[in-house]
Amino acid sequence: MKAFIITIGDELLIGQVVDTNSGWMAQALAPLGISVVGKMTVGDQTEEIRSGLDWAAQKADLVLITGGLGPTKDDLTVAVLADYFETELVFSETAFAKMKAKLSQYQVEVSESHRQQSFLPQSAQLLDNALGTAPGIWFEKAGKIFISIPGVPREMKVIMTEEVLPRLLAQAGEKHILYKTFLVAGIPESELSERLETIEADIPDFLTLAYLPKLGTIRLRLGGVHEDPGILAQAVDTMAEKLKVELQGLIAAESDIPFAQAIGQLLEQQGASLASAESCTGGNIAHLITLNSGSSAYFKGSVVAYANEVKERVLGVRHETLTQFGAVSRETAVEMANGVRTKLETTYGIATTGIAGPTGGTPEKPVGTIWIAVASKDKTVAKKLQLGKNRLVNIEFSSVLALNLLRKVFLVPKEV
Amino acid sequence: MKAFIITIGDELLIGQVVDTNSGWMAQALAPLGISVVGKMTVGDQTEEIRSGLDWAAQKADLVLITGGLGPTKDDLTVAVLADYFETELVFSETAFAKMKAKLSQYQVEVSESHRQQSFLPQSAQLLDNALGTAPGIWFEKAGKIFISIPGVPREMKVIMTEEVLPRLLAQAGEKHILYKTFLVAGIPESELSERLETIEADIPDFLTLAYLPKLGTIRLRLGGVHEDPGILAQAVDTMAEKLKVELQGLIAAESDIPFAQAIGQLLEQQGASLASAESCTGGNIAHLITLNSGSSAYFKGSVVAYANEVKERVLGVRHETLTQFGAVSRETAVEMANGVRTKLETTYGIATTGIAGPTGGTPEKPVGTIWIAVASKDKTVAKKLQLGKNRLVNIEFSSVLALNLLRKVFLVPKEV
Incomplete structure (x- = not known):
């Protein structure tokens, strides 16, 4: 089965909003054997939406439409769809009752524009929206399926997961x-x-x-x-x-979770705790870990030691280490990892120090030279990375590599 | 003038890569009075690319095509374009010489697939690519302009800025x-x-x-x-x-820079330095600041004090403050900001402490309750935020609001 995705909205065309919906949808459809063969973005204009629908119907059996279902005057998707599928907009008491219940839950007053959202195409099936007021809409015409869903990502995802994918599966004949x-x-x-x-x-x-x-x-x-x-x-x-x-x-x-959350789960399984000492990653390791709810169970904190004096004063890196080997060295990384582990009293310490770039390199230590280290009470391991010149990539990549060093050295379950 | 953007690549269709190019292009074209009226993504297939070109030419005067110009066998854009515009692919000595010079700069050997990239459409103008090996290609046909550019974002941006936009301006008649x-x-x-x-x-x-x-x-x-x-x-x-x-x-x-970089510039103008003490933002403030090259000039570091004991031990927050007012309180935020300023010996300290969510709230302090504080030697200001339930939004929004509090209290130049 082939699918085509149409995203609607001037905000997508002018570059104010980046479309992440269509990629998510493609990934959700793939396991059902449905491949996305093309996608198109059109502005909030009747003729553009209509011609997009014509095009999509030529290319695929399933057309997914997101955006343009909100209560503002720009959003004319519903009207265009009703017209395109030659059906009337009729007031749906059921949809309006559901909407009112949802609005009262959020303590929002029912306005005229909310009421307008309950005028829905007669010949369509409505798809329940567990998180918002606008339902999804499912049309069938000449053996093709057209599904229109609000563009708010969390609403799109819940309608896809709870309504669209199960129906597509059912259509596929009890697969x-x-x-x-x-x-x-x-x-x-x-x-x-x-x-x-x-x-x-x-x-x-x-x-x-x-x-x-x-x-x-x-x-x-x-x-x-x-x-x-x-x-x-x-x-x-x-x-x-x-x-x-x-x-x-x-x-x-063995699940689809962020890498830092996977590290957190492994730490929790061990009943272990972690702290980071970050120079070149500048707090990104702590940020990645604390993005995950519940991280306080295993993450105590971080010392972002951007200045050398902070490495000395807060982390206890020895002055001689910094003068003899430099801030970007195995010795400094090792002392940082042990320093933060001792200072914050954690099972493990993880450290990064390097030249993120794009400037600041020397012939011996070019941009992208980064030392990472991990330490427990009994063991310390350090590793040198030689990455490229892109600062953002260096920060993100070395954060992941440092977390992976922690995993390999301390968190992989012993093989039987 | 109307523009249409075609992005080419299976990786965009299956959701492996999110297209950020087209939004950037739309924003770059807007000041020239060129509006993007639609965009489309097609897979790496000759017929799909051809039909996309037909469609785009119907909708606009300018067609921008990105993706599919690399050296891999999937990338067939150039061949399709040559065929579409009824011209031959001929070996360009100039393009090959430029490519060889660039490759030797990066110490990469010239391979056969690189040589293949120098077969270019005879009737097209070539656009210099300052950062990569594949040039941009500019066709004109029946009064319409078709421009094909590599999909790597930094290469796309440099070709747009240095080659495409100046030519479009020139075409507009010396505007x-x-x-x-x-x-x-x-x-x-x-x-x-x-x-x-x-x-x-x-x-x-x-x-x-x-x-x-x-x-x-x-x-x-x-x-x-x-x-x-x-x-x-x-x-x-x-x-x-x-x-x-x-x-x-x-x-x-007064320029288009990230907010944290703007804060950095203001600090540098004052010759001032900054340190952060972060609980709920978990290192994100430090991360935002250190994303900017040169931030070591004004940023000394951060203490991510996720655990209360770290707030006490490293930042010197008093035990009584934590027990009497709780970790999420004006008093704790104020002691954190002053603590990190004193500990790291900086001009200013900035602190955050709150409940990022989605769980962990209480009736008195629901999820989204966040205290931010900024301190100098002489003055400390704290502010309570009441944000929503989304963890990621709470972390990002409170980081920006804390930096803005620093700006308003300490960094806005005195009015004359």
Whole structure:
């Protein structure tokens, strides 16, 4: 089955808002065997929306439309759709009752523009929106499906997950869907794909294996669709086991979570705690960890030691270490990791010090030279990285590599 | 003039990469009076690219194409374009020489796939790519312009800035372009637009004023196009002066830079230094500041005091303060700001402590309750925020609001 995505809104065309919805939708549809063959953004204009619908219907069997379902006057998607599908807008008591209930929950008064949102196309099915006031709308015409969903990402996601995907599955004739994601760290994509070549050659037709790489980590998503849920579950389990054996030591989590959260889970399993001492990453490691709710259970804090005097005064790095080896050295990284672990009384300390760039390099220590270190009470390991010249990439990449060093040295469960 | 943007690449369709190029292009074209009327993403398939070109040519006078110019076998844009514009691919000695020079600079060996990149459409003009090996390509056909540019964002930006925009301007008949951006902080967009209503009513036809909002800040971009550079410069100056008077105290920078960099510039102008003490923002303030190259000139570091014991032990927050008022209180925020300032010996200290959520709230201190504080040797100011339930938004928004509190209290130049 082929899908085409239309996103509606002047704010997308002028570059005020970046469209992240369509990528999310494509990833959600993939395990059902539905591939997105194209996407288009049109402004808030009747003719543009209509011609976009014509185009999409030529290219695909399923057309997903997001945006333009809110209460403002610019949002004319519903009216255009009703006209396009030659149906009337009628007042839906059911939709209005649901909306009123939702608004009272948020203590918002019902306005005339809210009431207007309850005029909906007669021939369409309505899709429940658990998080907002505008329902999704499902049309069928000439064997093709057109689904219109609000553009607010969290509303789009809940309608897709709770309404659209189950219906698409049901349409596919009682098929079942299952997927399992592994978060893989410490291996480049090309090497991973070589390593999995034999396993991939044996993969059943109804399963797919997708690589979703992100600076330093790769999400490996195994997805399948089958009529028989038992066969499907067994096939996914078998493949998952093969992957786990092949990728021993490289899997940070068996679910689709951020890498820093995976590290947090491993720390929690050990009942261990962590603190970071950051120079070149400038607080990014602490930021990545504390983005995850519940991180206070294992993360005590960080000392961002940007100035050398802070490395000395707060972290207890020795003055001689800094003068003899420099701030960007194995010795400094090691003392930072141990210093923050001692100071904040944690199980582990993690440290970074380097030249993030784009300037500040020397012939011996060019931009991108970064030392990372991890320490426990009994053991300290340090590693030198040689990255590129892009400051943002250096900060993000070295943060992930430092967390992965912690994982490899201290958090991978002992092999039996 | 109307523009249409085509982005090419399977990675965009499957949701592996989010397209940020088209938004940047739209913003770059706007001051030239060129509006983007639509955009489309197609996969790496000849027929899809061809039909996309047909569609775009129907909708606009200028078609911008990004992606698909790299050396891999998937990238067939050049061949499709040559075929579409009925011209031959010929080996360009000039392009190959430039490429070889660039590769040797990066110490990369010239491969056969690099050589293949120098087969370019005969009837096209080549656009210099200062950062990469694949040049941009400019076609004209039936009064319409088609421009193909690599999809790597930094290469796209340099070709647009150095090659495309100047040529488009020249085509417009020796018109001149000028723009000036103000970074405005501490006022909601709706209020800003009301406040500027009178000024906007008086704006000359050849100037535009665009609002580009981002959590806590708004970039206000004044742009103009005119035949006479003198008239243009004077009009922009006059408008800029009016804006500066009206928005006194709200302008963080008179250029298009990140907010944390603007704060850094103000600190540098004072010869002042800063340290942060972060609980709920978890290192994000330090991260935002240290993303900017040169931040070591004014930023000494941060103590991310996630655990209360770190607030006490490292920042010197009194135990009684924590037990009597709690970690989320004016008193704790004030002691954190002063503690980090004293400990790291900086001119200013900035602190955050609050409940980022989504859980952890109480009836008295619901999720989103956040105290921010700023301190100098002589003065300390604290402020309570009541934000929403989204953890990420709370972290990012309170970081910006804390930096803006620092700006308002200590960094706005004294009015004459």
